[in-house]
Amino acid sequence: MIDTGLRIERSSNPKQKPDPEQLSFGKVFTDHMFVMDYTEEKGWHDPRIVPYGSITLDPAAMVFHYGQTVFEGLKAYRTNDDRILLFRPEKNIQRLNRSCHRISIPQIPEEAAIDYLVKLLQVDRDWVPSAEGTSLYIRPFVFANEINLSAVPSTEYTFMIILSPVGSYYKEGIQPVNIYVEDEFTRAVRGGTGTAKTGGNYSASYIAQEKAAEKGYAQVMWLDGIEKKYIEEVGSMNVFFKIDGEIVTPILNGSILEGVTRMSIIELLRDWGYPVAERKISMEELFAAYEKGKLEEAFGTGTAAVVSPIGQLNWKEHQMVINDKRIGELSKKLYDTLTGIQRGQLPDPFNWNREVNE
Amino acid sequence: MIDTGLRIERSSNPKQKPDPEQLSFGKVFTDHMFVMDYTEEKGWHDPRIVPYGSITLDPAAMVFHYGQTVFEGLKAYRTNDDRILLFRPEKNIQRLNRSCHRISIPQIPEEAAIDYLVKLLQVDRDWVPSAEGTSLYIRPFVFANEINLSAVPSTEYTFMIILSPVGSYYKEGIQPVNIYVEDEFTRAVRGGTGTAKTGGNYSASYIAQEKAAEKGYAQVMWLDGIEKKYIEEVGSMNVFFKIDGEIVTPILNGSILEGVTRMSIIELLRDWGYPVAERKISMEELFAAYEKGKLEEAFGTGTAAVVSPIGQLNWKEHQMVINDKRIGELSKKLYDTLTGIQRGQLPDPFNWNREVNE
Structure with a gap:
């Protein structure tokens, strides 16, 4: 240069x-x-x-x-x-x-x-x-x-x-959102551009987002492009599930965006002693956990919302209501901690912040 | 409006x-x-x-x-x-x-x-x-x-x-090109944007094109994003094969661009009495036909080149040389006929041309 x-x-x-x-x-x-x-x-x-x-x-x-x-x-x-x-x-x-x-x-x-x-x-x-x-x-x-x-x-x-x-992402306080699991349109696939923040990924997703909005859902949950089976992202956020005490998030597989908030959430959770698994997770597995009463919390993570709790998931004929559509205890703790660090209201033990001098 | x-x-x-x-x-x-x-x-x-x-x-x-x-x-x-x-x-x-x-x-x-x-x-x-x-x-x-x-x-x-x-696409006369079959990067997948002429499809393909160029190939041949098995397109063109007298082109499956030249080539071939199959065709099948000496011609089609003959295909460890790297008889006839109609040098039996009056 x-x-x-x-x-x-x-x-x-x-x-x-x-x-x-x-x-x-x-x-x-x-x-x-x-x-x-x-x-x-x-x-x-x-x-x-x-x-x-x-x-x-x-x-x-x-x-x-x-x-x-x-x-x-x-x-x-x-x-x-x-x-x-x-x-x-x-x-x-x-x-x-x-x-x-x-x-x-x-x-x-x-x-x-x-x-x-x-x-x-x-x-x-x-x-x-x-x-x-x-x-x-x-x-x-x-x-x-x-x-x-x-x-x-x-x-x-x-x-x-x-x-x-x-302005604040949550003008009316944090409200868990309802999500439509998309099984027709594909956001990204192995060998494609899913890990890149490039325009084409976003405009390609609008058609599914509009379909979900027409059905009354706030966001789309994306499945993998190969088998339409494994969970990838929610809207333009990464996604986490608390299942029987363990936190599970889809592993970075070449088609999922490597979120900075995702990374920070994982570091926080591990620091707090929670078991965190980055792995493939299918909708079948998630639904089975839900049926057994083990799906305790679900939330998206991203720069805009930081943490966005999921109150309901629509998958095929199933309506999965999560934590009575209230924000989960861990979701709230993560949101409060991360925004507290970002705003300098809490200590910054990981040295994440960079101060802009005058 | x-x-x-x-x-x-x-x-x-x-x-x-x-x-x-x-x-x-x-x-x-x-x-x-x-x-x-x-x-x-x-x-x-x-x-x-x-x-x-x-x-x-x-x-x-x-x-x-x-x-x-x-x-x-x-x-x-x-x-x-x-x-x-x-x-x-x-x-x-x-x-x-x-x-x-x-x-x-x-x-x-x-x-x-x-x-x-x-x-x-x-x-x-x-x-x-x-x-x-x-x-x-x-x-x-x-x-x-x-x-x-x-x-x-x-x-x-x-x-x-x-x-x-x-200018002319073929300044030095038509030269069959050598093609690298891409098995890492993906152009498009079912449910994605492959059938749309949208910018993201093109910029997403450059990395594979650059990889092919470094290896000495003129273009990439794209396989399906699901199984990396079925042929989709070549460069930004549709692709045709003449196998044992039959012309085969990948069927429009939701991830392949619906080429106007592709459509016109199919109409011409059918008019001439050639058997044309729009269907899934795998690299395995193509290679097997090649091994038996049945792969007679291969060419891409698009607005820029009209017909672009393929002289050589590299797939994994296989180097498939097609028609001794010379333009095939049918490829040439298609090119001459289509460009002849487009330039008003041949009759236009299908009423494809629209004249711009003064």
């Missing part, structure tokens, strides 16, 4: 910050953004923080045609004593590079990327909201922009980071 | 047309483009032909994040008597809508879309090249552009058509 040094151009026209009570998700953006370009000759070059604004592209730019895009999502939190904390940002940047590899996008320099992110947060520090449950959502993304209709990897890319203040 | 009528704004600054001898693929574009917008309130609206130029988008436009894009590819040809012919454009527009359905994009009005395409070709008629083997490549595409980081279907879209004069 030819690093010409980070250039910072400050906005001369700062925007009004939104009412913290009215924050939704991903529709309002801060005053600045990070941009860096890639060409074959120069590698990644011209890293810069500039006023948030539009991108101008040729209609033949590859991003419009062949889906060569990857992204990440993480959050910055404001503590009660006005410090700004990032949660395990190195894990997101490492995963971004794994996604890049799968989608044939050149690797991003990881340490520099974290440094640029921290600098961007310093510039837009005032945008990190402080109200309970709010945070600053961080969206790093890379897209192909060579002007060429050939279906080959692009020789030019743009890496950007944009920031969006977001 | 609220059709406010097609608006045409002509370029005041026409570009110089490229040297027809130097044409490559998809890098040079004509003077005009077609654009139409979609919002939930207005539906598809404001269809317009405007000077070819850049698109300006917010960095949070959904196209950069969640891969909600679909596209088509077809060609216009200039005949020896200076007529402009389109090949089965209604098939492409119908497929565009099937792709839209899979990716949760609202349907395009089909007849209007063909009308807009014809109008665009009338405006840029002079850009259709006349040299042997050249054509005007047509790229309709749709992308999501709502400003929103939520992973849900966009409420706003843009539909565009751009045009690119392209």
Whole structure:
């Protein structure tokens, strides 16, 4: 990489910050953004923080045609004593590079990327909201922009980071959701792109999500693409089950996203002495455990919700009601602990947080 | 749809047309483009032909994040008597809508879309090249552009058509290519997006294509995602085999693209009295036929190459050389007939061509 040094151009026209009570998700953006370009000759070059604004592209730019895009999502939190904390940002940047590899996008320099992110947060520090449950959502993304209709990897890319203040995921308190187990559409398969955070995985899932919504379900649970038998993910979250005292989550098999929240939950549980099994788990097995009264809790995990309890699962003709549709004790403890660490309200024994200095 | 009528704004600054001898693929574009917008309130609206130029988008436009894009590819040809012919454009527009359905994009009005395409070709008629083997490549595409980081279907879209004069696919004459049968990476699976022309399918395939190129192969042959046993496609083309006098092509199983060239080849072959089987065919079966000397020809089909003969197939430790790496008699007849019809040099008994009047 030819690093010409980070250039910072400050906005001369700062925007009004939104009412913290009215924050939704991903529709309002801060005053600045990070941009860096890639060409074959120069590698990644011209890293810069500039006023948030539009991108101008040729209609033949590859991003419009062949889906060569990857992204990440993480959050910055404001503590009660006005410090700004990032949660395990190195894990997101490492995963971004794994996604890049799968989608044939050149690797991003990881340490520099974290440094640029921290600098961007310093510039837009005032945008990190402080109200309970709010945070600053961080969206790093890379897209192909060579002007060429050939279906080959692009020789030019743009890496950007944009920031969006977001409201609480649980405005009305945590409500367990009902889930439809999808047996027609497939999210991902071995040898495919399921482990990558690439656009195509998401748009491909909308049709199943819409089908579930029509039937009155909040989310879809995805089964493996080969046998339609083993559980993979729920919505765009990883999934955990507490079965007879043991916590079970699908093993990373090449088609499941390697969630940073998933990883952190597993580390917490093991630290607390719970038995955690990362393994294949079929819907048959889950239903059998349910029938015996052994399915104690179920929840999704992800950056947006952190922990999202599952109150009901619809699988074929079966309606499985879990823990009387109330949040489980362990689900609640995990949510409280993880959000407490992220917000600096609890000790951080694993050194997960990275503080953004002023 | 609220059709406010097609608006045409002509370029005041026409570009110089490229040297027809130097044409490559998809890098040079004509003077005009077609654009139409979609919002939930207005539906598809404001269809317009405007000077070819850049698109300006917010960095949070959904196209950069969640891969909600679909596209088509077809060609216009200039005949020896200076007529402009389109090949089965209604098939492409119908497929565009099937792709839209899979990716949760609202349907395009089909007849209007063909009308807009014809109008665009009338405006840029002079850009259709006349040299042997050249054509005007047509790229309709749709992308999501709502400003929103939520992973849900966009409420706003843009539909565009751009045009690119392209050179002969076979500048040095038709050369059979060598193909690597891919058994690690997966292109598509039942319940996935394989039948849709959506960006994610293409970027997902690059890693296998690069692996094949490193090993010295021109293209990848894709096997089914479930058993890694049955043949699906070759590169981004459909595939045909002539085995003991019968022509076999993989049946459209939900993960294979419904090629317009594939469809036309099958219709031609049946018209000529050849037995054509659309069915599952495994690599084991193909190899067994090869071993018995019954694998007579193999070729890919697609809009760009029309017919692309396969000279050699690498499957595991086996190197299968087909027809001494020469183009097969039937492959050549299919190529000559289809390109002859497309260029108006042969009769068009199936009424496939649509003429673009002046």
